[in-house]
Amino acid sequence: MRAAIIGYGRMGREIERILLERGHETGLIVDADNAADLDARHLQGIDVALEFTTPATAYGNLRTCIENRTPVVSGTTGWVDRLGELQALCRERGGALFYASNYCLGVNLMFRINRRLAALVDRVGGYRAGIEEIHHTRKLDAPSGTAITLAEGILAETPSLSGWANYAPGIGRAAHRTETPEAAADTLVIRSVREGDVPGIHTVTYESEDDMLQLRHTIKNRRTLALGAVIAAEFLCGRRGVYSMDDLLRTVE
Ligand SMILES: NC(=O)c1ccc[n+]([C@@H]2O[C@H](COP(=O)([O-])OP(=O)(O)OC[C@H]3O[C@@H](n4cnc5c(N)ncnc54)[C@H](O)[C@@H]3O)[C@@H](O)[C@H]2O)c1
Known part of the structure; x- marks a missing residue:
């Protein structure tokens, strides 16, 4: 070719x-x-x-x-x-x-598991979903396209969520970690962090009052x-x- x-x-x-x-x-x-x-x-x-x-x-x-x-x-x-x-x-x-x-093939497998997990969590109830993506400081856009795909997968399986919102502290200036502000209960928060030379870490978190379940993918290299x-x-x-x-x-x- x-x-x-x-x-x-x-x-x-x-x-x-x-x-x-x-x-x-x-x-x-x-x-x-x-x-x-x-x-x-x-x-x-x-x-x-x-x-x-x-x-x-x-x-x-x-x-x-x-x-x-x-x-x-x-x-x-x-x-x-x-x-x-x-x-x-x-x-x-x-x-x-x-x-x-x-x-990345692993990320695309995660997309599938993400949808299945979202549907199961929705049936069980009592959990709040959240997404975090971490990338290198040269990345121009936030949230990452991968985080948006993960969010769309969760929204498709969770009728109580009406959309996603991005929280990107410091992006465009020096990236730093701070706490995510409270979002409306029907909003899925995507937190974007920019640090070092990270090729890409995506974490979906489900948190209840008593436990936390995470699905994470880490890209080791480009x-x-x-x-x-x-x-x-x-x-x-x-x-x-x-x-x-x-x-x-x-x-x-
Ligand atoms: N889908 C994926 O799996 C995946 C993976 C990595 C990066 N990305 C995305 O790909 C893009 C590039 O990532 P990167 O890390 O290589 O960035 P980079 O900044 O290293 O490279 C971008 C290149 O595009 C060139 N460019 C700018 N305008 C151009 C034009 N009009 N025509 C041709 N080239 C032009 C720049 O000079 C630069 O060399 C970003 O949007 C990034 O988010 C996607």
Whole structure:
């Protein structure tokens, strides 16, 4: 497979290593300083693009790929309110788009367990749910896309919750830990913490007056994320349509 890497930052560089390891070719690398190279001419002969850039640039990059019928795998977070628009464009133009807020296989297993657990806890009653996500200080968006997916899973199974709210003390300035303020009983609080070089820790907590149950996933390194993205690119090659990690996991079930 001949791939394009869009965004040559931490993820882009890791993806380049994994592409090489798995016998693929990197035919194009686009970063901020050569962003204009993302055009029909440079995309010619590219089987699939992997896009990990910034919340401000993802939409435009993905649109260009779809318009040029280049299958594209994206993991950029912090812009997904416009994902539905691009999925519709992709279907209309016969393109191929794979999006996941987290390409780590373990996290995607957690998404499934999270929904099951939320449904069971709702039946039992008496527990208050909460989410905490911890990432490195360079992460631009809060809450993380992964935390939003976890929150959506809990909300889908918990009729007494009406939405989520983010509590992100110090983000944008120096991140620091403080106590989460009381939120309305029908609101699921997502606490965002930024510290050090943490690739990603997500914890779902259920607390009653008498006990606490936690579901936690810790990413040990970025390699797991880049590997998942390359596996998604292999899956997407030669396909048309809109895909997610659920579609990919179905192939291994
Ligand atoms: N879905 C996942 O599994 C997953 C995993 C890790 C990171 N992410 C997300 O991916 C994104 C990138 O993460 P990162 O850690 O590599 O960040 P990074 O800051 O290291 O890299 C981003 C790169 O994008 C480049 N860029 C900016 N504008 C561009 C443009 N118009 N065209 C091409 N490149 C451009 C920057 O110069 C930079 O090199 C973030 O949104 C992050 O949250 C998602």
